[in-house]
Amino acid sequence: MKNIIKIVFVGLMVFGFSIWQIPEAKSWGFWAHKRVNRLAVFTLPPEMIGFYKAHLEFITEHAVDPDKRRYSAEGEDKNHYIDIDVYGEYPFDMVPHKWEDAVAKFSEDTLREYGIAPWNLEWVLGKLTRAFEDRNLKRILRHSVDIGHYIGDIHVPLHTTLNYNGQLTGQKGIHGFWESRCPELFADDNYDYFVGKAEYLKSPRKKIWETIIESASHVPTVLAKEKELTERFTEDKKYAFDERGELLMRTYSTEFSKTYEKELDGMIEDRMRKAILTLGSFWYTAWVNAGKPDLTNLGDYVLTEEEEAAQKELNEKANSGKIKGREHSK
Numbered sequence: 267m268k269n270i271i272k273i274v275f276v277g278l279m280v281f282g283f284s285i286w287q288i289p290e291a292k293s294w295g296f297w298a299h300k301r302v303n304r305l306a307v308f309t310l311p312p313e314m315i316g317f318y319k320a321h322l323e324f325i326t327e328h329a330v331d332p333d334k335r336r337y338s339a340e341g342e343d344k345n346h347y348i349d350i351d352v353y354g355e356y357p358f359d360m361v362p363h364k365w366e367d368a369v370a371k372f373s374e375d376t377l378r379e380y381g382i383a384p385w386n387l388e389w390v391l392g393k394l395t396r397a398f399e400d401r402n403l404k405r406i407l408r409h410s411v412d413i414g415h416y417i418g419d420i421h422v423p424l425h426t427t428l429n430y431n432g433q434l435t436g437q438k439g440i441h442g443f444w445e446s447r448c449p450e451l452f453a454d455d456n457y458d459y460f461v462g463k464a465e466y467l468k469s470p471r472k473k474i475w476e477t478i479i480e481s482a483s484h485v486p487t488v489l490a491k492e493k494e495l496t497e498r499f500t501e502d503k504k505y506a507f508d509e510r511g512e513l514l515m516r517t518y519s520t521e522f523s524k525t526y527e528k529e530l531d532g533m534i535e536d537r538m539r540k541a542i543l544t545l546g547s548f549w550y551t552a553w554v555n556a557g558k559p560d561l562t563n564l565g566d567y568v569l570t571e572e573e574e575a576a577q578k579e580l581n582e583k584a585n586s587g588k589i590k591g592r593e594h595s596k
């Protein structure tokens with residue numbers, strides 16, 4: 267039976283269908299987003315860590331809600347990336363950091379067309395700060411989770427380029443390879459997550475843009491190394507078939523992934539570590555800017571019936587639906 271499936275898949279590939287149309291198993295994929303959110307909790311100061319630890323499961327489990335929303339909310343996918351290279355060359359000084367200035371220069375439609383990750387992050391930070399000011403448990407958690415996701419995304423080089431899935435250079439699939447396959451294979455055993463303590467950010471905006479420019483600086487390496495390796499590996503050594511329930515899915519082989527990870531010389535680990543620390547620093551900064559509210563006795567997180575229905579719908583649509591917008595905007 268499995269051989270038949272394999273033959274069908276090979277057939278599909280021969281006829282030019284992309285195997286990647288079959289849903290990828292996980293997406294900083296689901297796995298890495300959860301890990302970033304969870305580990306960021308341990309960078310927090312004593313006044314905050316108790317609260318976040320008490321809600322550790324929520325912070326972890328909901329780390330991928332923003333990705334799920336891409337199936338139900340129009341425009342949500344735009345929050346996850348910026349194709350900064352459409353505006354010019356590295357280091358992209360031509361892109362104004364302030365939303366109003368950027369709109370004045372390029373128009374809002376253009377900005378939205380190519381992704382609004384940096385500006386959206388500032389807006390979510392504002393919402394989180396107000397949630398702290400109001401000591402509103404649900405909003406604190408919701409916005410903490412969301413900001414974690416979006417910060418994770420801007421640390422991924424392929425979230426900063428028009429060639430986000432290698433589709434312009436014959437490297438389709440590289441998005442999931444870099445952000446999902448590699449961390450899933452190596453992160454638990456090989457990465458060092460001791461990242462230090464959250465820091466107060468005088469200018470979150472500056473941090474956001476530094477991160478994006480740094481991510482963008484890695485794009486040429488991310489692509490070039492994969493290309494180089496592809497020349498060294500035959501097709502059957504590059505890919506492997508992975509059993510996922512009833513399906514056999516084509517994926518990058520462990521050997522190919524291992525070599526790639528090694529050639530990148532710690533890049534993925536470094537981006538993940540920075541994402542963790544930056545997230546802790548954003549949570550901390552929002553809390554300080556809100557006047558360091560007391561986070562004890564904020565009550566329990568109990569969903570209303572409506573909220574439960576909404577979460578259920580979100581999950582269902584994400585499992586069965588089609589993304590509104592770009593496929594690889596995760």
Ligand SMILES: [Zn+2]
Nearest residue numbers: 346419595596
């Ligand atoms: Zn995302």
